[in-house]
Amino acid sequence: MVNVSDFIKLFANNLTSWVEAQKTFLDSAKSIERELENADRLELILATRAAFAHMIKTIEAFDKWLQDPFIIGHMPREMLLDIQRKTWEILKSLLELDIKHTSEFRDMLLSLAESGKLNPILYAPREESRREDRFHISY
Numbered sequence: 768m769v770n771v772s773d774f775i776k777l778f779a780n781n782l783t784s785w786v787e788a789q790k791t792f793l794d795s796a797k798s799i800e801r802e803l804e805n806a807d808r809l810e811l812i813l814a815t816r817a818a819f820a821h822m823i824k825t826i827e828a829f830d831k832w833l834q835d836p837f838i839i840g841h842m843p844r845e846m847l848l849d850i851q852r853k854t855w856e857i858l859k860s861l862l863e864l865d866i867k868h869t870s871e872f873r874d875m876l877l878s879l880a881e882s883g884k885l886n887p888i889l890y891a892p893r894e895e896s897r898r899e900d901r902f903h904i905s906y
Contacts, residue, residue, distance in 0.1 A: 785828075792821060 769777075796818070803814055832838050833850075879885050 789825070796821075 799814060803811065806814065829850075839847075876885070
């Protein structure tokens with residue numbers, strides 16, 4: 768049976784490893800960010816998708832963190848309040864980005880369609896395998 772002291776040491780070591788991995792990813796992101804100023808479209812897409820993947824991983828881990836009775840049983844209200852406030856800032860920022868980007872893209876598509884500049888190969892009807900409401904175009 769593991770005693771409390773050993774458990775805490777192991778748990779603290781796991782937290783340290785997570786923090787160090789996050790710091791490494793943050794350093795990489797900062798380094799790559801400078802290079803993205805001159806990136807082509809593919810590089811921008813890949814960088815954005817890598818950022819999404821890491822954000823999803825981090826959000827899922829944070830969500831599990833806040834479901835763990837050991838964590839939430841010991842976390843002071845001030846930390847929870849900080850997490851809630853910063854999470855809501857991130858949420859609002861993401862929603863504002865999505866609203867802006869989706870609206871601008873919609874307007875650009877309408878303009879391209881009006882001027883006959885849409886590439887017909889890219890919007891030809893496809894078999895419907897999986898519907899994703901955000902990107903689903905009905906024909």
